[in-house]
Amino acid sequence: MHPACDMLKNVRFAGNLIPHSFYRHIRRESGTTDFEGVGIMSDILYHYRPAEIRDRKTGRITGYRQRFRGDKFQISYRQYAEHYGISKGQVTTAVKNPDRLGLVFREIHDGCPYRWAQKTCPPYEIHSCFCMKNCHRI
Template sequence: MREYTTGNSIVDASAEISITGNITPQTWYKTIVKETGKPHLTAIVILADIVYWYRPTELRDESTGQIIAIRKKFKADLLQRSYQQIAEQFGLSKKEATNAIIFLEKLGVIKRVFRTINLNGLVVNNV
């Protein structure tokens, strides 16, 4: 039995759910907008995912609960995602994903960095 209750069984039950993942601030629906003034939902969803990846993961001491370290979620120095990966994750076309990323860059909230990397001996450009 729980120590506290809100008086609403649904709210109490939802308190038991561990919610993780993307968070979308309500202000984005007014600030990340198309030329029509309507929210750019594709760009908002993609930005929420990028922000998720850049939020640190906390490591806590099991006995004290104190934070002992924070770590990044991705391997490289920057998050590396292809337009195709983003498209597949959110059920978009590659063109929709690309256009939304370019929109976010023009808005000034992200920066694309293209690199040539070596993947298991294979040189890959514009990653």
């Protein structure tokens, strides 16, 4: 086995997984791959994947829970812009592609999505609620 493979065999990666089909399907109107859209779609997919609940003693899976509070995953364009190091305009464009393709649908909300975070959220900030729609098709 290659030393790098041997070194990584015990590393447990967490976070976004990007299905290869996203690169073929999430494209700009010009036909090129929308890498920002792929990243955002994979983040939405991550938040909708159930998290495992494990027994601390045995390590066995005892159940699953959702990764977000409320009935839909909510995040602002500003938060995505900071996370990916891109502008809010790029985020706005990138979010439109999965929506246009029918993979997710968006609901726009003004203000803060959670009561506990209202002190840290600017009142003018727009939050999008994302809901998975036909992601399993790609």
